[in-house]
Amino acid sequence: MLFFRRIANKGFCNTIQRDEFCNVSTKITDMIGMNLYKQPNHPLGILSNSIKTFFLNDSTPKSQINAKDTFKIYDSLSPIVDVKDCFKDLLVEDSHETMSPKNTYFINKNHVLRTHMTTHDVDLLKKGEEAFISIGDVYRRDSIDATHYPVFHQVDGVRLYKNQNKEVVFNELKFCLEQLIKSIIKQDIQMRWIDAYFPFTDPSAELEILYDNKWLEILGCGVLRDGVLKNANINPELNTAWAFGLGLERLAMTLFNIPDIRLFWSKDKRFLKQFKQNEITKFKSYSKFPTCFKDFSFYINNDFQENDLHELIRSIAGDIVEEVKLKDTFKTKEGKESQCYRVNFRHMDKSLTNEEINILQFKIREGIVNDLKLELR
Numbered sequence: 603m604l605f606f607r608r609i610a611n612k613g614f615c616n617t618i619q620r621d622e623f624c625n626v627s628t629k630i631t632d633m634i635g636m637n638l639y640k641q642p643n644h645p646l647g648i649l650s651n652s653i654k655t656f657f658l659n660d661s662t663p664k665s666q667i668n669a670k671d672t673f674k675i676y677d678s679l680s681p682i683v684d685v686k687d688c689f690k691d692l693l694v695e696d697s698h699e700t701m702s703p704k705n706t707y708f709i710n711k712n713h714v715l716r717t718h719m720t721t722h723d724v725d726l727l728k729k730g731e732e733a734f735i736s737i738g739d740v741y742r743r744d745s746i747d748a749t750h751y752p753v754f755h756q757v758d759g760v761r762l763y764k765n766q767n768k769e770v771v772f773n774e775l776k777f778c779l780e781q782l783i784k785s786i787i788k789q790d791i792q793m794r795w796i797d798a799y800f801p802f803t804d805p806s807a808e809l810e811i812l813y814d815n816k817w818l819e820i821l822g823c824g825v826l827r828d829g830v831l832k833n834a835n836i837n838p839e840l841n842t843a844w845a846f847g848l849g850l851e852r853l854a855m856t857l858f859n860i861p862d863i864r865l866f867w868s869k870d871k872r873f874l875k876q877f878k879q880n881e882i883t884k885f886k887s888y889s890k891f892p893t894c895f896k897d898f899s900f901y902i903n904n905d906f907q908e909n910d911l912h913e914l915i916r917s918i919a920g921d922i923v924e925e926v927k928l929k930d931t932f933k934t935k936e937g938k939e940s941q942c943y944r945v946n947f948r949h950m951d952k953s954l955t956n957e958e959i960n961i962l963q964f965k966i967r968e969g970i971v972n973d974l975k976l977e978l979r
């Protein structure tokens with residue numbers, strides 16, 4: 603198991619102890635508490651506020667059968683959560699890929715950075731909540747490019763019904779979400795429902811919207827399985843609940859015309875100044891600083907996971923990395939496999955000097971040898 607030297611040392615580590623399962627670097631823990639979704643002039647804040655307005659306003663249509671129509675909002679739940687809340691209570695099996703340290707940030711054996719906001723649903727239902735949404739930052743180990751970032755934001759929602767069958771509740775869910783999207787986008791938009799699978803819902807679906815002639819998946823949803831309700835101490839014979847999880851970045855990139863997911867984290871005024879509270883406006887791109895690349899070649903072994911390389915590079919160079927891409931592979935006569943990755947560097951806010959790039963290159967080469975235990979070519 604890979605163990606990073608540049609490891610978290612934030613307040614939470616006093617109460618939640620790291621152990622040998624920890625695979626979180628400070629580049630990631632530094633983002634905890636940034637709360638982009640709470641900044642009223644930030645595209646994520648603007649979008650999050652329009653979702654909140656929809657669910658708080660008792661006159662927006664959210665149901666065809668329920669009269670009481672306001673939801674509770676939770677937007678300050680800690681992203682450091684129990685494995686039980688994030689996965690087990692939601693019937694996610696130990697063998698599921700999301701439970702692997704390849705894909706999820708573990709603080710220790712029993713605590714992770716939440717991978718989805720659905721994490722909180724069982725606890726909130728247990729507390730007696732019947733209609734609520736939660737908003738926050740979620741974390742996934744992933745590749746680096748213009749549409750993938752290890753931190754993004756989700757809004758999840760749940761609504762509980764008494765004495766209704768699953769079909770009725772599934773229709774209620776679809777009705778509510780279609781109204782939500784209409785209220786955010788405020789223009790005619792084509793939507794379609796696609797069958798989906800989630801361990802915690804049945805039936806399940808994904809909603810896609812047609813934008814610039816492309817179908818874009820923006821949320822997953824479904825009717826909570828009986829086992830999930832039982833975990834929340836709710837009798838599934840008498841109760842049925844819908845749930846959904848919507849990604850803020852994808853929708854924001856589309857609505858605000860933002861071409862690169864890393865821009866959300868930019869401190870550049872040329873980005874931040876463009877947006878105003880409660881307004882969806884198109885982003886005007888400004889000239890980027892030049893990019894520069896370096897290639898890294900090494901022999902892989904059986905333990906090698908591409909995500910570990912991404913994570914290593916990100917832990918060293920952070921947002922300066924624009925892309926990491928496999929360029930070529932070859933096998934030696936002895937059967938050893940060699941891979942070459944090209945790393946693109948670009949700073950959002952300045953030009954990089956040769957010296958800065960050389961230092962990064964040196965540290966990455968060092969990390970490949972010392973952290974990933976691989977042989978450079």
Ligand code: FA5
Nearest residue numbers: 718720754800819820821822823824845846847848849
């Ligand atoms: C989930 O996270 C489920 N928890 C959603 C859910 C909730 C289903 C409740 C049923 C009931 P998924 O991994 O597909 O599912 O993510 C949900 C949404 O988050 C996606 O539709 C997408 O909008 C967004 N999303 C997922 N991965 C990324 C990513 N790497 N970058 C940006 N947005 C993402």
Ligand code: MG
Nearest residue numbers: 808819821822
């Ligand atoms: Mg999906």
